Amino acid sequence: MKGGVMAEVAKEEVFKKGLEGVVAGDSSICSVQGDVGKLYYRGYSIGDLAANCSFEEVTYLLLYTRLPTKQELKAFRKTLVGQMKLPKHVLAVLKKLPKETTPMEALRTGISALSVKEPEALGRPVEEQLPICVNLIAKFPAVVAAYHRIRNGQKPVSPKKSMGYAANFLYLLNGRAPTPEEESVVDADFVLHAEHSFNASTFAVRVTVSTLSDMYSAMTTGIGVLKGPLHGGAAQEVMVMLEKIDNPDKVDSFVRDALVKHEKIMGIGHRIYKVYDPRAKIIKARVEALSRQKGDTRWYTMLVKIEEIMAREKHLYPNVDFYSAVVYKLLGLPIDMYSPMFAIARSAGWSAHAVEQYSDNRLIRPVDHYVGPIDLQFVPINERH
Ligand code: COA
Secondary structure, eight states: OOOEEOOOOOTTOOOOOGGTOOOOOOOOSEEEEEETTEEEEETHHHHHHHOOOHHHHHHHHHHHHHHHOOOHHHHHHHHHHHHHHHOOHHHHHHHHTOOOOOHHHHHHHHHHHHHGOOOOOSSSOOOOOOOHHHHHHHHHHHHHHHHHHHTTOOOOOOOOSSSHHHHHHHHHHHHSSHHHHHHHHHHHHHHHSSOSSSOOHHHHHHHHHHHHHHHHHHHHHHHHHTSSSSTTHHHHHHHHHHHHHHSSSGGEEEEEEHHHHOOOOTBOOSSSSSOOOOHHHHHHHHHHHHHHHHTTHHHHHHHHHHHHHHHHHHOOOOOOHHHHHHHHHHTOOOOGGHHHHHHHHHHHHHHHHHHHHHHHHOOOOOOOOOOOOOOOOOOHHHHHO
């Protein structure tokens, strides 16, 4: 490197690593109050929604800004379930994927493949985008379940009109109707994961929409960002950790060892929640009940022990993925299906944000704080060594 000086950049611009605390837009979809551990979807507390609403009801609320009437919910469920069947070309793509393809990669590919024969949503009025979002939300569980069956050498099955969204997902996955407990815990898990303001994947979805790309690209963006272990991949990592610990008696030494080595304990901590994540509180109670029902409390016991040590030693608390991991384990899902479960639910939140962004759009294009050199002396390629 010859010549050149370091660029002088005005320092008065505020830069926060990881954009921590940076306000990136107005939104009326979700309020996360991290200092007091509260979460609201469109003004309703997550506790009320999780205790009283199905995923379909919450999805309606997120998309159409208000809770549905009984009739509206019935019609919405019918539309949603009616669109859970996958087109032939998407099934053909899923069948051609190499065996090593993970379900999250299959989901990203399946949703992308869906776009080629469907109308593009962006550039159209909001009323025309919403049905496209509903179609996409219906297709997420269908792609995940179909790929699960395909990679296990089973034939994909078609959705049942008589079942709701969560039950249909389990039916498409296992080829049998779920028990009421299985349906209820998956439905609650979907409600808890449906939305969470400007998290990494949702913000990425909004960036995609802001370029006036299409809704399918926005969803594949979301899936790609959610995949990372610091975001939607955490539940998977929680189970990897639990399987490594293996025995409640070994929790203490495992966690202490990790803390000494400055390693992170997955499913613990959150950028926004500085107290207990309200979603974790709700899913923890469900996991305790499910564990007793299934006669397998080993995983739950380990998590409670980890939680206690982390609270005592680091003042860090579980996030939603900590206990969700055990829901998926007790349902018999393979570990690589955990992130797709999150993606299925979050397709609702992503859709609401995509429509909101489009309704009052301006290209999202921040600036960086350049710290490299400028005015270097150019050396022709033959003279470089
Ligand atoms: N285990 C151990 N220590 C943790 C921790 C964890 N899970 N999460 C945060 N910390 C510690 C960090 O080591 C750091 O300590 P230090 O200041 O002594 O270096 C401090 O807490 C701040 O952590 P940081 O990673 O900078 O916070 P963040 O706001 O950038 O990250 C998460 C938030 C969620 C990415 C982070 O808590 C994490 O990696 N958790 C595990 C992954 C996870 O569960 N993700 C799902 C989120 S819903």
